[in-house]
Amino acid sequence: MVEPPDSPMLSASQLAMLAELGNEQTADVGDVLYRVGDQRYPFIAILEGEVAIVDAAGDEIVRHGPSRFLGELNLLSGQSVFVTAVVAQPLRYIAVDRDVMRELLFEDGPLSDLVLSTFIARREALQTVEGLGLQIVGPRSSGETMRMLDFVRSNRLPFVWHDEAPAEGEAPLVRLPGNAELHAPSSGQLLRALGVGRELAPREEVDLLVIGGGPAGLGAAVYGASEGLDTLVVESTALGGQAGSSRRIENYLGFPAGITGTELAGRAVTQARKFGARPATPYRAVSLEPGNGRHVVRLEEDHEIAARAVLLATGADYRRLPVDGLAEYEGLSVFYAAGPPEARLCGAARVGVVGGGNSAGQAAVWLARGGALVTLLHRRADLRETMSDYLVRELERYGVAVRDRSEIEALHGEEGHLDAVTLTSGERVPFSFLFLFLGARPCTEWLGDTVLRDDNGFILTGADAHAEHLLETSVPGIFAAGDVRSGSTKRCATAVGEGAMAVQFVHAHLGRVLTRRPAPV
Numbered sequence: 211m212v213e214p215p216d217s218p219m220l221s222a223s224q225l226a227m228l229a230e231l232g233n234e235q236t237a238d239v240g241d242v243l244y245r246v247g248d249q250r251y252p253f254i255a256i257l258e259g260e261v262a263i264v265d266a267a268g269d270e271i272v273r274h275g276p277s278r279f280l281g282e283l284n285l286l287s288g289q290s291v292f293v294t295a296v297v298a299q300p301l302r303y304i305a306v307d308r309d310v311m312r313e314l315l316f317e318d319g320p321l322s323d324l325v326l327s328t329f330i331a332r333r334e335a336l337q338t339v340e341g342l343g344l345q346i347v348g349p350r351s352s353g354e355t356m357r358m359l360d361f362v363r364s365n366r367l368p369f370v371w372h373d374e375a376p377a378e379g380e381a382p383l384v385r386l387p388g389n390a391e392l393h394a395p396s397s398g399q400l401l402r403a404l405g406v407g408r409e410l411a412p413r414e415e416v417d418l419l420v421i422g423g424g425p426a427g428l429g430a431a432v433y434g435a436s437e438g439l440d441t442l443v444v445e446s447t448a449l450g451g452q453a454g455s456s457r458r459i460e461n462y463l464g465f466p467a468g469i470t471g472t473e474l475a476g477r478a479v480t481q482a483r484k485f486g487a488r489p490a491t492p493y494r495a496v497s498l499e500p501g502n503g504r505h506v507v508r509l510e511e512d513h514e515i516a517a518r519a520v521l522l523a524t525g526a527d528y529r530r531l532p533v534d535g536l537a538e539y540e541g542l543s544v545f546y547a548a549g550p551p552e553a554r555l556c557g558a559a560r561v562g563v564v565g566g567g568n569s570a571g572q573a574a575v576w577l578a579r580g581g582a583l584v585t586l587l588h589r590r591a592d593l594r595e596t597m598s599d600y601l602v603r604e605l606e607r608y609g610v611a612v613r614d615r616s617e618i619e620a621l622h623g624e625e626g627h628l629d630a631v632t633l634t635s636g637e638r639v640p641f642s643f644l645f646l647f648l649g650a651r652p653c654t655e656w657l658g659d660t661v662l663r664d665d666n667g668f669i670l671t672g673a674d675a676h677a678e679h680l681l682e683t684s685v686p687g688i689f690a691a692g693d694v695r696s697g698s699t700k701r702c703a704t705a706v707g708e709g710a711m712a713v714q715f716v717h718a719h720l721g722r723v724l725t726r727r728p729a730p731v
């Protein structure tokens with residue numbers, strides 16, 4: 211398959227600029243430019259000839275010609291390569307070192323737009339190619355296997371799952387591109403084996419530690435780092451947070467056509483790095499010990515960060531359905547996000563989407579557009595009470611059936627494959643897949659009683675916490691922003707805004723701490 215004619219092309223002036231920064235080279239038919247499992251390859255822009263992108267079995271996925279470029283997100287993240295690039299027609303090309311390319315993307319807006327959006331689209335396309343990426347071998351009865359599947363899904367890694375016990379060793383066995391194997395790795399070990407994830411030193415000292423890499427955390431990282439604070443962001447799962455899993459955010463200022471969560475998150479991370487913030491993932495914060503001048507946060511795998519100020523931006527987690535046997539179906543036929551792999555599974559199938567909020571509406575529209583027969587179930591009498599009007603209209607447009615006042619009481623199926631659900635009304639409705647968007651609970655359990663929280667576990671700030679600053683918690687120098695904060699508006703833009711605003715209070719706190727220091731004698 212040759213890349214579609216409307217696929218992105220570099221202009222003559224962009225090619226000329228790349229030629230100045232890189233080297234012009236040639237290659238013969240059959241030469242391999244990079245192969246599955248490689249961890250480094252340059253940005254390659256084609257001047258003449260063709261390159262075939264093939265999977266590990268040698269099957270061609272796509273072919274690129276003149277003025278096209280190679281690569282996907284791993285070129286920027288350093289992640290192992292999932293495909294092989296083989297010269298298919300005598301090739302003349304420009305190779306630009308990836309570090310040089312990264313610098314260029316910071317400076318050249320139009321090139322950055324073209325390359326980033328293409329890389330993100332390619333990663334989404336790779337997720338739909340059968341047999342590509344990681345192989346995960348482990349039975350669904352293994353909790354570790356199911357956790358690993360959740361992790362690779364939220365990190366948008368292409369993968370294949372074999373629902374069986376590995377021939378030897380603990381489950382799951384994870385086979386990496388290039389065939390290296392890991393037995394029951396932690397999420398950190400997996401990402402680092404793939405070449406991603408900055409190794410933190412056992413102890414680090416920073417000005418601002420941001421815990422959580424969603425919109426609030428990334429907002430704070432951009433403003434903190436750009437205003438001269440040594441800023442570290444630790445994220446336990448995938449940078450982007452809940453927003454990263456959104457199909458399309460339609461109401462974010464500046465993107466009238468909407469923007470996918472992946473693209474918004476990718477851009478935010480690039481922007482934070484550009485200003486010198488360090489996003490470190492996957493590192494989960496497990497305890498917080500307030501101190502005089504420095505607060506100490508301990509992370510999984512025995513890391514310790516001493517920070518002059520801490521921003522808690524750990525957001526919220528999806529609520530689960532209170533029905534028996536749910537875990538058996540999760541990851542197989544019950545999901546909490548609707549991405550390309552799930553849409554591929556659900557084509558022409560009967561699908562239930564549960565929830566009355568915009569996230570449920572977005573998922574229902576996305577799945578219906580992919581050919582699924584979608585029914586949206588929600589508890590209230592009228593969907594308009596909880597969902598934006600434009601989405602209600604989209605549901606009608608794409609033929610999504612809406613059932614008001616509906617709640618699920620039981621799931622029916624075998625071996626994790628759903629057949630039907632029973633509603634509290636007693637009615638049985640046939641569904642092969644279920645997507646749950648039931649709201650969220652705050653990720654604050656790890657904090658214990660370090661900072662004051664409300665009855666639902668959300669963090670109190672400002673006057674409610676008897677704090678000096680609006681976003682300060684009950685402990686001076688520890689701040690909270692975004693969905694995790696009691697009373698916040700649970701939206702992307704407000705999370706970003708609060709993250710940015712928190713930095714102003716961090717400066718005020720640091721100034722106060724500095725002025726209180728005893729004068730040197």
Ligand SMILES: Cc1cc2nc3c(=O)[nH]c(=O)nc-3n(C[C@H](O)[C@H](O)[C@H](O)COP(=O)(O)OP(=O)(O)OC[C@H]3O[C@@H](n4cnc5c(N)ncnc54)[C@H](O)[C@@H]3O)c2cc1C
Nearest residue numbers: 422424425426446451452453495525526692693700701702
């Ligand atoms: C499917 C979906 C669609 C949505 N669509 C829209 C929309 O169209 N418009 C809109 O405005 N809003 C939308 N939202 C809501 C919006 O995404 C959230 O309000 C926003 O992401 C909140 O940002 P946050 O940074 O506060 O928290 P989050 O996005 O929840 O990020 C918190 C991060 O902290 C990490 N974390 C948690 N605990 C720890 C720990 N102990 N250590 C380290 N890291 C930790 C988490 O892994 C997560 O990445 C949507 C949400 C969802 C789920």
